[in-house]
Amino acid sequence: MKKNFLIILILLANISINAQTTKMNFGLKSGINMSKYTPDVYVGNSRIVEYQGKIGFYIGGYSNIKISKKFRIQPELLFSNQGTKRVFEDISLFDSNGILIGVSDIEETINESVISLPIILQYFINEKFNLESGIQLGYVINRKQETTKDSFGLNQGNNSQNNNTNYDKFDLGFNLGLGYKISEKLRINIRYFLGLIERDNSIKPSIFSLGIEYEI
Template identity: 40%
Template sequence: MKKITFIIGLTLLATNIFGQNTSTEYGLKAGINYSKYTPNIEIKGIDIVDFNGKFGFYLGGFVNFGFSDIIKLQPELIFAIQGTNTSQEIEIRFSPHQEPVFGELKTRITESTISIPIMLQIYPTKNFYIEIGPQLGYIVSTKEKVTDNPFPEFESPFGASEDCPNCDKFDLGASLGIGYNFTRLIGINARYYAGLIERNKTIKSSVINLGINYKL
């Protein structure tokens, strides 16, 4: 939380210092993401659920406030499909008198998320920039689907696809990225997001974004 407060403070300071001569531009952005949960779930130091990355996408819009040629502020509204892949070892006893049989159950968790990043951009050169800022998120839905069941005859206990109505909806973190504008209208951007609060008392989000910006 201290990190978020510091980033917001920098943003407000930049706004106060450079807000006298502000230029405003609007734009759209879209791209792919690679996301996962962290950390793995452990019991007594042993991983019982491993979280692995999954690919998704994002799209949205932004407003860019230029306080000078060096300092800009960019609030965004983004819709993203992200989440994680999971794997865990499960144990089945086909009868009370038989030895247990082990297998690896794999699932895919998909989140539909609305995010509001507020990025402070610093331009060391005319076209290249570094950005940092807080990001708020609201998770519209969370769905888990079994992708590999080692015991298909026991499909029912695991479920084929399930919603998670009781999962935490609010997310908060920080983003750090770089970008390059090829022209006044078109640019590329790479960004890493790290969740700073635990969701469902166990996990945090980790997302890498890569995409294209287009100014209207």
């Protein structure tokens, strides 16, 4: 069902672009992002898992299609490094006799390599500023998980590479952002992405990004 939905969205976007194209430009773009999973995990009123932001980057290309004086469509193809920091709070360790040894948080960093296809509608307020929004399809090509803090010394430094089918690889979400024209060839933009479908039946990615675009 998810695959069919993604295919339909891509076809509709292509049809819209082909039907309305009047002028097309191409460019390159890159930037940094701050990503995390949502929501945190609670048992009753107690939070047992907290997701924190992780800094990453993205790089790729785009085509910009003018459909009127105020509106443009910008399909993009990006490679992104994103993910989250995950904190398991107040983990208790007991010895073989059931005696409490200590209580501590355990922290992990999850790194994802993602191929993304944003399809962005831009509205130009004036020659300098534009608003933008649209859908984004994603595919996780690799995910690594590393324990970065473990006061008990059980797992720290352990690094696992998950490239099998134990996690959801497809992603779908919504972008909202603002762009600014620095010069004839250069633009900067800031965006917020929110996942619309649950991955692994529990998480959605949330990403702030800041980047620069260069028209070639």
